[in-house]
Amino acid sequence: MRIYCLQNDPLAGLGAIETWISKNAYSVTTTHVYNDSNFLSTDEYDLLIILGGPMGAYEEEQYPWLQLEKEYISEAIRKEKFVFGICLGAQLIASALGSPVYPHTLQEIGWWQLERTKERESLQLFNGLPEKFTVFELHGDTFDLPEGAVRIAESKACLNQAFMFENYVIGLQFHPEFTENTLNNVVEKIGHELTGGAFIQKPEEFLNRLDLHKGAHSILFNLLDNICESIEIK
Template sequence: MKTLRIHYLQHVPFEGLGCIADWASVKGHSLSATKFYENTNLPKLADFDWLIVMGGPMGVYDEMKFDWLPAEKEFIRDAIQAGKTVIGICLGAQLIASSLGAKVYPNAEKEIGWYPVFSTEYGMNKNLLSGNLDPFPVFHWHGDTFDLPSGALRLASSEACLNQAFIYNHKVIGLQFHFEVTENSLHQMITFCGEELVIDRYVQSAETILGYVQFINEVNNRMFYLLDFMEGGKDV
């Protein structure tokens, strides 16, 4: 298998690659990063094979607060047009959707905690999410959602949010939820964004969130499955 050069975009210190870094290490793939909270230097398209876009508490429309957002969206769009494999998680999925011309906006409900997602018929047929147990609980932390980009196919939904996962042009994946989450990253998100944990229909308390750490191994395995699938270059 070819050694991949994976570049990732990180927006805040407490939302890093999580278990994706473990996968890349085991596979022998190289990692490089643009950490926007430190610098805004972006690589040339020729310098990487995959682009992974991580989460963060900001919105794709917060360009007045984060002046690097327009350049980031243009970079994502250029990577997609260049035929790179692009994977977005939470904010990353929203940035991909926005880069493809879809609208991103506040969801009717915030969704924070462990809630099930349901594979669509297409998602189950392709088994992209390793959905042999469906529905399955995943970790969410988002207040925004997005319209499905033109040409994209929906892979999963939840009760609170229609567009939970999509694939575009065989090589671009958007996940609204966090397959990559680790116990450490759970604690980090609660520490830095805990003021959002106002218990509601789809918002759990910190205690409840941390009480379901047994799900982490399962969602990490699903992340590994998806990465293996994309690494294999299979037709999706």
């Protein structure tokens, strides 16, 4: 399978997704959109992955390439490519589908529990998703659920944690791809900003939780396997 990745920030890489790609011997091409907006033709890949970043999906004036990226995502969706977005990636998908993205009243930083919705029961791509599961959150924005999309999971702080549009577009607000190394980089970069909040954990609360990383990666790999199977069927 051919994977194409859009990376929006130097620190927000594929993380644990690289492990899954390597294990399955798939190919991956990455465009660092903050430096390069020359996107691949949609005919050159099977799965498009859009990663996170600290910017808002609505900050096109400060980050002009965001508009180009959203237009490209719209094209991929129109051509019914499988699209998988994480955090900012999910917000860019929502924006490309016509939904507003905006600052949330609450920030989520740390390991928080999510709960699946009843709608998810009949969706094959989310087979194996537990009723409740814990993942890492790092966001201050949220979005309205796109018209025609199905909400898959929610948390106490943020309603739209996962959604699916049609049978080939998935957006996750959380970060199942994060590794312990990723979190160490996060603390090094923004640790001084973690001053507290109802849903903001301190570094000593969220670091060195290898058990939670293992659970999050299991959910991620299961979802990616389901996507891969659907691509092969298609």
